[in-house]
Amino acid sequence: MRCSPMSGAAVELNGVSKVFGTGDAKVDAVAPLDLMLKAGQTTALVGPSGCGKSTVLRMIAGLEDPTTGTVQIGTETPKALARRGAVSMAFQDPSLLPWRTLHSNIALGLKLARKPSNPDQVNALIDLVGLSGFGDRRPAELSGGMRQRAAIARCLISEPELVLLDEPFGAVDAITRNRLNLELPPLWRDRGTTAVLVTHSVQEAVLLSDRILVLSPRPAAVVADITVDQTTIPVPNTPDFQRVCDDVSDALGAVAA
Amino acid sequence: MTRTRGIHGWLSALAALALWEIVAQIYPNSFVIAGPLDVLRHMAENTGLLSRAVTATLHNAAWGFLWGNLGAIILSCTVILLPRSERTISLLALTVFCLPLVATGPILRVLYGPGNGPQIALAALAVYYTTYLALVVGLRAIPQNWSDLTRIYGRGRMTELFYIRARASLPYLIAGLQIAAPAAILGAMIGEFTGADRGLGVLTLRAMRSLDVDATWALASLAATVSILVYGIIGWIGRRLVAHPASILMTPPPVQGRENWSRSLGKAVALIALVLVLWHSVMDIFDLNRFFAKRPLDIWRYLTTNDEARSTLRTALTETSALTVPGYLAGLGLGAGLAILLTLVPALSATVLPAAIALRSVPIITTAPLIVLALGRGAAGTIIIVAVMIFFPTLIACLQGLRQTPGQIIDMFDSYAAGRLRLMRWARIPAMLPAFFASARMAIPAAFLAVTTTEWLATGKGIGNLMALTATTSNYNMLWSAIVVVTAAATLAYLVVERIERAILRVYASEQVQG
Known part of the structure; x- marks a missing residue:
């Protein structure tokens, strides 16, 4: 399947902060952030x-309301974007519904986004994520890597303008993770979809991103903003790749110290 | 493994039957016990009568089961769709569940006349609360990510309920329905006690009054067998529908900080006011006759102006409490104690467990006439009936709870060669507490039901007898006063146990979450 190229939406955070709880139980999760x-x-x-990385992601998704500030996606609020079915999210856990087949799990992305069902489109995406022939299997019959591919397919089936990825490959083994890192990102990158990725892996961040924001310990604040040139960098184990990894690691080391 | 357990179950059942026959042979003409052969003979001689009675009871139980569970499904979905309504709906549902069936039965009889209405209504009342609790737990028990999945697309609670929660809660619904099925039979039988013209309850009452021991034993055995069968059939259907049956612990919802007493008191007053307004409005809306459908103000006036009534009520409640409390504590203690013993000595469980699982599904109250026959009409008989009624559900729940101990904690104890007793004391018993308290709460209305029914049918004392007496003499002021007192006592006891539960589970919460 080659979907029509879509333009992603810009994401703007203006003075966005998050405080959980009150009184003695108060936790400052995110310091006021301005990001474009x-x-x-x-x-x-x-x-x-x-x-507070995931909290930032959840505020962009509209799953958490900021304590202060506003999030704007294109010209809309996150909730308005969600109501149009123009945003989707993948989690560390694939979160497939165990009673549905792989095909039906992916098709659920269309239903939830209020888009007409399209079995051919679902089948094409199943082929594209490398799960041909597994459409009628249930999640329990698939490996961890296959489930994660299905979760990404569900995330992309509605052709969203914004994709949010909360450690989507964090629960699979290193070899599978490397394969998924190479095979899946083109699916949203080629469509011009805006993506925000939360990850613990420096290599993954460098491999997948155009820009890396290093956050401080709670309350989260941006301490380093590193640009990655995806036209030259994304070849693992090259000196350029290693240099960017070192920059990110140094920034992380500095906040941990 | 399953086959071995099955064989053990059959062997245990055969052994129990043999023992029962031997005891009956030792005490012939005792007016207390009839052996399996006498029971079978009675059944063979009265096949037509008994099969008509079973059909009538099952018919009413099935309608009650349907309406009660439908109500439970609507209530639990409302709670999920409107979370703010949960506390009010839960407390109202609890209050209605605590209504003494012994008193609501006669009132429903006056309302409905001679038909099947009271049997069906009581069966529905007997089932809705357990299904409601099970379903609320099941509808809530979805991972956060599944909930986020619908919210990320801007969809609301209705979509989440339809696509995710409804299907995810199916194992819990089935477990709830399984518990509800024997309860529906119990409710229908109590409805039949109130003056129906056919059914197992009618025959039981007739057999007790004529001291027909064979018939009493035959009817109790029949009610028990039918209940076990229905329980088994729903379990079988459930196993076909869902891969993993849910083990329902029915723990309380998470506490949002500590609530101070004045706030709790305010909420309690608001709830009582709501109950009174609902009570009054329902009667006015349906224009129920004031002679038997008393309003809250009628009862207030009756109790505040009539010293003798207050004193009668106080004496009856004291008599009932004196039997309920020891029976309740004994049932809980024995249930938890045997669960601990079976876990310490697993060899015993192969024999005891199949019998316990089977007997859990028996509405014990249907066997109450046998206990009264055996132990007489004194306090001991009633206390034992209460204890037995509570014992089996507690045993099964506690066994499930003891199994919740995290495997890594067991391994850690084993690595120190700590021994079974220390493991039990420091790890397994804390893990059992949520299940124990869940059954302690559910046992309160069951205990009141057991005592009032026994007082009504057999002992001639206490508030159960007072309710039966006032129902036959049409003293509806006293009957409604008794309903208010028993409902208030049961609801209050439930809330007290819930408070103790929360205080204790708060301490052990960290162990629970590791499971």
Whole structure:
């Protein structure tokens, strides 16, 4: 399947912060953030565990309301974008519904996005993510890598303008992860979809992203903003690739110290 | 493994039958016990009568099962769609569940006349609460990501309920329906006690009054067998529909911080006001006759102006409590104690467990006449009936709870060669607590039901007897006063146990989440 190229939406965060709880239980999760993520680019958020990366992602998704500030996607709010079915998300856990077949799980992405069902489109995407012949299997019959491919397919079937990826390959083994890192990103990159990726893996961030934002420990603030030239960099184990990895690692090391 | 367990089950059942026959042979003409052969003979001689009675009872139980569970499904979906309504709906549902069937039965009889209405209504009342609790747990038990999946597309709770929660809760619904099926038979039988013209309840009442021991044993055995069969059939259908049956612990919802007492008191007052307004409005809307359908103000006036009534009610409640509390505590203690023993000595469970699982599905109250026959009409008989009624559900729940101990914690104890007793004390019993308290809460209405029914049918004392007496003498002021007192006592006891549960589980919560 080759979908019509879509233009992604720019993401703008204006003074966005998040505080959980009140009184003694108050937790400052995210310090006020001002960010502009360009349309069609993939931006990675990296930082120490519990620093608030996922909270930032969830605020962009409209799953959490910011305590202060606003999130704007294109000209819309996250919730308005969601109501149009123009955003989708993949999680660390593939979150496939165990009672549905692989085909039906992917088709659910269309239903939830209020788009007409299109079995041919689903089949084409199943082929594209390398799961040909497994459409009638249930998640329990698939390997971890296959489930994650299916989750990405469900994420892309509605042809969203914004894709949010919360450690989507974090639960699979290293070899599978490397394969998925190489095979799946072109699916959204080639369509010009804007993507925001949360990851713990420096190599993954460098391999997949046009821009890497290194966040400080809680409350999350941007401490390094690294641009990756995807026309020259994304070849693992080359000196250029290693240099960017080192830059990101140094920034991470500095916030951890 | 399953086959071995099955063989053990059959052997246990045969052994129990043999023992039963031997005891009956030792005490012939005792007016207490009839052996399996006498029971079979009675069944063979009265096949037509009994099969008509079983059909009538099952018919009413099935309609009650349908309406009660439909109500439970509507209530639980409402709670999921409108989470703010949960506390109110749960407490109202609990209050209605705590209504003493012994008193609501006669009132429904006056309302419905001689038809099947009361049997069906009581069967529905007996089932809806357990299904409601099970379903709410099931509808909630989805991973956060599944919920996010619908929200990310801007879809609301209705879509989430339709695409995800409804299907995900199916194992819980089936487990709830399985528990509900024998309860529906129990409700229908109590409805039949109130003056129906056919059914197992009618025959039981007749057999007890004429001291027909063979018939009493035959009817109790028949009710038990039918209940076990229905329980088994729903379980079988459930296993065909879902791969993994749910083990329902029915733990309380997470506490949002500590609630202070004044706030709790405010909520309690608001709830009581809501109950009173609903009570009054329903009666006015349906224009129910004031002679038997008393309004809250009628009861208030009756109780505040009538010293004798207050004193009668107080004496009856004291008598009932004196039997309910020891029976309740004994049932819980024995259930939890045997669960612990079976876990410490697993060899015993192969024999005891199949019998316990089978007996859990028996509406014990249908066997109450046998216990009264055996132990007489004194306190011991009633206390034992309450204890037995509570014992089996507690045993099964606690066994499930003991199995919740995380495997890594067991391995850690084993690595220190800590031994079974220490493992039990420090790891397994804390893991059992949510299941124990869930059954402790559910056992409260069951305990009141057991005591009031026994008082009504057999002992002639306490509030159960007072309700039966006032129903026959049409003293509806006293009957409604008794309903209010028993409902309030059961609801209050439930809320007290829930508070203790929350306080204790807060301490052990960290162990629970590791499971």
